[in-house]
Amino acid sequence: MFDTFFQLPLFSSIIVALAASKYILLFIGTFTEGPLVMMGSGFLLHLGQVEFWPAYLAMVAGDFVADLAWYWIGYFAARSAIERFGHWVGVTPRSIEHMELLFKKYDTKILTISKLTMGFGTGTATLLAAGMLRIPFARYATVNLLAGFAWTLFLMTLGYFFGNLYALIPWSYRVAVMFMTLVLFFFGLRAFSRYVARMVD
Numbered sequence: 001m002f003d004t005f006f007q008l009p010l011f012s013s014i015i016v017a018l019a020a021s022k023y024i025l026l027f028i029g030t031f032t033e034g035p036l037v038m039m040g041s042g043f044l045l046h047l048g049q050v051e052f053w054p055a056y057l058a059m060v061a062g063d064f065v066a067d068l069a070w071y072w073i074g075y076f077a078a079r080s081a082i083e084r085f086g087h088w089v090g091v092t093p094r095s096i097e098h099m100e101l102l103f104k105k106y107d108t109k110i111l112t113i114s115k116l117t118m119g120f121g122t123g124t125a126t127l128l129a130a131g132m133l134r135i136p137f138a139r140y141a142t143v144n145l146l147a148g149f150a151w152t153l154f155l156m157t158l159g160y161f162f163g164n165l166y167a168l169i170p171w172s173y174r175v176a177v178m179f180m181t182l183v184l185f186f187f188g189l190r191a192f193s194r195y196v197a198r199m200v201d
């Protein structure tokens with residue numbers, strides 16, 4: 001039954017469409033869970049499912065566009081909007097105030113460190129504060145783009161070498177190990193983000 005389904009023209013068309021749009025999906029994926037997508041792409045690169053340059057550039061572009069979006073939201077949005085809706089993305093008035101104080105002295109350093117550490121706990125607040133404080137757009141864009149190239153490459157490399165370890169795991173345990181690794185990474189990232197956010201507040 002399943003073999004017959006997999007041989008249907010519709011199923012084949014879906015597979016072809018997914019294969020053709022995989023770089024578009026990587027681009028879109030960086031808007032929500034960039035780090036996980038970047039590591040996952042490194043794993044897919046090891047398996048030969050994606051090409052390095054298209055995947056790399058697609059994720060750098062997706063991450064960069066997301067950074068620009070947060071900047072312009074901060075630039076045009078009133079502070080009251082941040083106070084009303086910021087908690088949905090982990091941004092509080094206190095975290096914004098904290099970022100504002102730091103930006104007055106160390107704007108370029110903060111942008112660089114935030115990008116190279118995924119902005120643990122304050123990433124979105126940092127990008128919004130940059131827009132609200134009218135940090136020069138050219139400087140903001142340049143710092144985020146250059147740091148994004150480095151950070152994306154680093155996470156892809158981690159995912160690629162995880163593929164090496166994955167190849168050493170017995171076949172019957174591979175799916176379980178991969179699933180548990182992703183879960184631990186995801187919840188570890190969330191827990192550390194909340195920890196740093198509490199320190200900032």
